[in-house]
Amino acid sequence: MTSPEDRALIERSLEIAAEHGGDLTAAVYARLFRERPELEAMFVMDTDGAVRGEMLSRVFAAILDFIGDRAYAQNWISAEATTHEGYLVPREDFVRFFQTVSEAVRDACGEQWTPEMGRAWISLLSGIRAYVV
């Protein structure tokens, strides 16, 4: 489980990012497609961005559950990794999305990002990875 300290650090980073950056959707997908341009073609049908928005908001909800009660997140993430294989998204790309999110959060936090937040996120990412690969 996520420690209370890590949970507080991750929640704080998300709050700061929201205060500074508002909606992180554009930042997350810009970063994803900069790093993996070939993935952009997967969203050609998503002309209004609704799928990308929904996907990211479900990812944030899953992160909050994963660092909290873990009522569903680990099973859901694991199931989505399998569903995404059906979309031809490799598990490494799937899990990497959480890292892309963390990098967008870090950038949005700017000066208020701390090394402790970075460590808490690394620990979270490795916890999630265990349910994907």
Ligand code: HEM
């Ligand atoms: C680079 C990584 C990823 C790629 C390329 C990707 C790609 C896609 C694509 C193409 C769709 C649309 C599928 C369709 O309707 O035909 C989709 C939907 C979705 N993805 Fe991902 N995905 C990624 C990571 C994730 C992750 C990490 C999660 C959650 C753990 C997730 C959750 C979802 C959900 C919930 C939907 C449905 C959204 C809706 O209701 O419209 N995806 N994804």
